[in-house]
Amino acid sequence: MSVNRRTPSSRTRSGSHGPSSRASAPVRRSQAERRQQTRQALLDAALDQLDEGASFDRLSLRRVTRAAGVAPAAFYRYFASMDELGLALVEESVRTLRAMLREAREGGASPERVIERSVAILLAYVRDHRRHFAFLALARSSGNAVLRHTLRNEIRLFASELATDLARFPVLREWTTDDLLMLAGLYVDTMIAAIDSMLDAAASGVPSEGPTPEAEAEIASVTERRLRLIALAIPHWRSGVHASSAA
Amino acid sequence: MSVNRRTPSSRTRSGSHGPSSRASAPVRRSQAERRQQTRQALLDAALDQLDEGASFDRLSLRRVTRAAGVAPAAFYRYFASMDELGLALVEESVRTLRAMLREAREGGASPERVIERSVAILLAYVRDHRRHFAFLALARSSGNAVLRHTLRNEIRLFASELATDLARFPVLREWTTDDLLMLAGLYVDTMIAAIDSMLDAAASGVPSEGPTPEAEAEIASVTERRLRLIALAIPHWRSGVHASSAA
DNA sequence: TGTACATCAGTGAACGCGCGTTCACTGATGTAC
């Protein structure tokens, strides 16, 4: 919090040169660079407050600008409203999410270890980008309808991509599209439950600290076993037998 | 909304006697009765606003009293703060939840139909007590720490009760407690996902209307297939092999 | 049943506060010559 009270310009200086590494000449920054920095300071201030337990609906423009070290009116140089800042946070957080998926898809897909590896990547990302995941978890059920729908669509999109990936596995080749979506949804919801557990464990201890290694290991264990249990069922499913009446 | 603008006393009259059914004598109500009615009007006003898309953090004491047809100061005759009203709503909503569980546990547990029946009961309860479930879904991730923890504990308690129930099935007799909890958690989270889908589908159409019968049938189908898939895995699980390193 | 008094649910005015938004402004950065 006191970190964020520094003005953007002081952030700039302290971040760019130590008193000994360069001469005393003031560091010149282009307007574009400073602009980008202030924008990021606003986004970071919002993420910090969300991570400290506030809900998105409790964020106020004044508190965000105060934490970013900027006058309230400056906010409008960057966003027309808090809703717009929220959408920028969705964009930023979804970028993190996509980076995680890319990493999870790459690498040798040794079939036995794919679950262990996926869970490890997921938990590592939540640990290292806790604020983004906390935001996504909150936005999913915020009072802001636009945010909520954007997020839900993103999750649905993700599930259908996973369904496409799953269709490539030999055991799943005969499954109907509808059943593949059902399975993908189950996997995604299990992952989301793991994320919620991580954030919940983090919130109980020192604020903004992650869960203890023991708590994280327990979450990993439960999540892996859930995914393994589901995987065990796959060869025994007869696609179509239980199919939806709709669709 | 205009319904709630009626004062508690006018609610009383219009609810208790029609112009023809009784004589014109004003209906006498004891203080205790009126007290109970106003309290309920406050709780209902809050539930209505939550169901219309507000988050718990956006509720204000003044808006709740306005909707309940009462002066702001009257609020304090019933609750010390909005947080206390929130806890009263937890109590009320959890009562609905427990009633549902009781109904689900009773009745012939014909093993083949237990999934179909459970899902039908779940969706019927969400349909008929939508406001309570909407509140529970929101409180789970509200900015209010007490509410959040109360709810999470309630869900954990429910999962461990379900684990106890599951232990009675012959196929599960050999499972470790830890694995039973993992399975129960997976079932509970799948149920919660179904509740979220119901509320989400409701919120998209006319506000405060439930999902269309088609949408509800689709949710039922997906949920049933998820639960069936999980059940298929149970006989193939070797408890202990994948056990947690913690415990 | 009738009277005198007590209780207490609900009122309405007042308060100070933090909020979102506006506005004319300042002064550093950028540019044209």
Added chain:
DNA sequence: TGTACATCAGTGAACGCGCGTTCACTGATGTAC
């Protein structure tokens, strides 16, 4: 390189608003005799 002007990120004061909370009050309900 030096000068004159334009741009524009950020300021700080002001506004009206809805908020939570307080207070002395009113008048219907309840009770003792």
